Amino acid sequence: MTEQALRLGTRRSRLAMAQSGQVADAVSQVTGRPVELVEITTYGDTSREHLAQIGGTGVFVTALREALLRGEVDFAVHSLKDLPTGQPDELALAAVPVRADARDVLIARDGLTFAELPDGARIGTGSPRRMAQLNAYARDLGLTIETVPIRGNIDTRIGFVRGGELDGVVLAAAGLQRVGRTGEVTDFLPVDIILPAPGQGALAIECAADNADLVAALAELDDPYTRAAVTAERSLLAALEAGCSAPVGAFADLLADGQVVKELRLRGVVGTTDGSTLVQLSTTGPVPETHDQAMALGRELAAEMLAKGAAGLMGERVH
Numbered sequence: 001m002t003e004q005a006l007r008l009g010t011r012r013s014r015l016a017m018a019q020s021g022q023v024a025d026a027v028s029q030v031t032g033r034p035v036e037l038v039e040i041t042t043y044g045d046t047s048r049e050h051l052a053q054i055g056g057t058g059v060f061v062t063a064l065r066e067a068l069l070r071g072e073v074d075f076a077v078h079s080l081k082d083l084p085t086g087q088p089d090e091l092a093l094a095a096v097p098v099r100a101d102a103r104d105v106l107i108a109r110d111g112l113t114f115a116e117l118p119d120g121a122r123i124g125t126g127s128p129r130r131m132a133q134l135n136a137y138a139r140d141l142g143l144t145i146e147t148v149p150i151r152g153n154i155d156t157r158i159g160f161v162r163g164g165e166l167d168g169v170v171l172a173a174a175g176l177q178r179v180g181r182t183g184e185v186t187d188f189l190p191v192d193i194i195l196p197a198p199g200q201g202a203l204a205i206e207c208a209a210d211n212a213d214l215v216a217a218l219a220e221l222d223d224p225y226t227r228a229a230v231t232a233e234r235s236l237l238a239a240l241e242a243g244c245s246a247p248v249g250a251f252a253d254l255l256a257d258g259q260v261v262k263e264l265r266l267r268g269v270v271g272t273t274d275g276s277t278l279v280q281l282s283t284t285g286p287v288p289e290t291h292d293q294a295m296a297l298g299r300e301l302a303a304e305m306l307a308k309g310a311a312g313l314m315g316e317r318v319h
């Protein structure tokens, strides 16, 4: 007798299908049950507006969450950076698996790295966070670039470079990895130059909070270090009262002494999109053992950033 399949709600994009497919296999292994994909269309997929105009937070996840709450699917996989920071009581963030490469990358024409771009290079990104840091990096290199707001899926964005409309586009390494296109990257941008979006590179597996068996089974896919890191990053974002379309970057990583993990370091940045002003700070603390400890690290850094004028730099946000 075969057990009843678990229904995994997923968006239809190639990226969503790739990451859902990978999680489906892992869930099937830990539960011993087959997993079937159920396609769901979200507002973020159908709208042609710029993300910053839609308001950002939640456009990709709302429809998936509604399907979960209606019981049409058993669990859903989100890119963690697209997930709004407040967790609804009815839904459990059952697992945050090991994070993929958190970096942003450049895909430029003719194999160019960022430092090799010519003056006036047109670089596509719709993200105020990327604009702020790319413009600041360019300034440090004595280079002038023009950031051009674009959106669309990975194919569309890379297409602007292949078609000659843009000199380069900046994307998340993790997304390219999941669809097997890292071979096209011309520059991996170090996190100490371009801090990624909070949660970038990590996935979130959500299910109904009252489905205790499933919550427990999915928890086997959780990586406590990734969870602590992204919790601290998202706490920083929440404490800055910023959304996913705000110019906020954050990245937490473990500091080790030889083989022994010593501390969690959290770095954060807020800036104006022209890159003329950035507030970039870092803090370290003992590796958090509880959700509250990870949250505290984020709040601590947010308070320091706000004291340095971070709030004034987020004036461009829409909501």
Ligand SMILES: NCc1[nH]cc(CCC(=O)O)c1CC(=O)O
Pocket: 079, 080, 081, 082, 170, 171, 172, 173, 174, 175, 176, 199, 200, 201, 202
């Ligand atoms: N904003 C869209 C989005 N949401 C998640 C990813 C893929 C990377 C990830 O899972 O963090 C991307 C594409 C990108 O930013 O290039």
